[in-house]
Amino acid sequence: MEYALDLKQFWKRAYGYEINSKSSCILFHDMFTDSVCSSSGQKVTEAVTIQVGHAETLLPLLALLGFFKDSEPLTSINYASQTQRSFRTSRMLPYAANFILVLYDCGGGDIRLQPLVNEQPVAFPGVTDRQESMPLYGDVRRHYEELLKGCDFETVCELFKNPAEV
Incomplete structure (x- = not known):
């Protein structure tokens, strides 16, 4: 039952199709x-920013950032090889x-960013290894540089206009 739900969410809201995230x-x-x-070390101007949403909002964001992505996509025929998968919606998206994201000012312009999913530290995929969950803020910005250039919804929607091409 868990795999069936993961399979649905994988293809509907996560890594199944690029447009999902x-x-x-x-x-x-x-x-x-x-x-x-x-990235120049400017002082934090807000103590906290809170945005509230549903699992349907959180899952595409986690996928956009690359969290819980396995080397193989989930399919209906690879259940046996996916027993150790990271993509488990029951763990990623409990009630x-x-x-x-927690910013730490370590002094001297050394600002670090720590991601937590359900209050548990996780490493930014491709930025840090499992040992280091608080990379430099500038390193995180550089890793996501392409995404930071902007949201071009016109181009994205044009790419996926014809369902036969997906």
């Missing part, structure tokens, strides 16, 4: 606004799931 682009940009913290 594109809906979270604006939310992604809200997390990295220069009013929160600039009252949350995603938190």
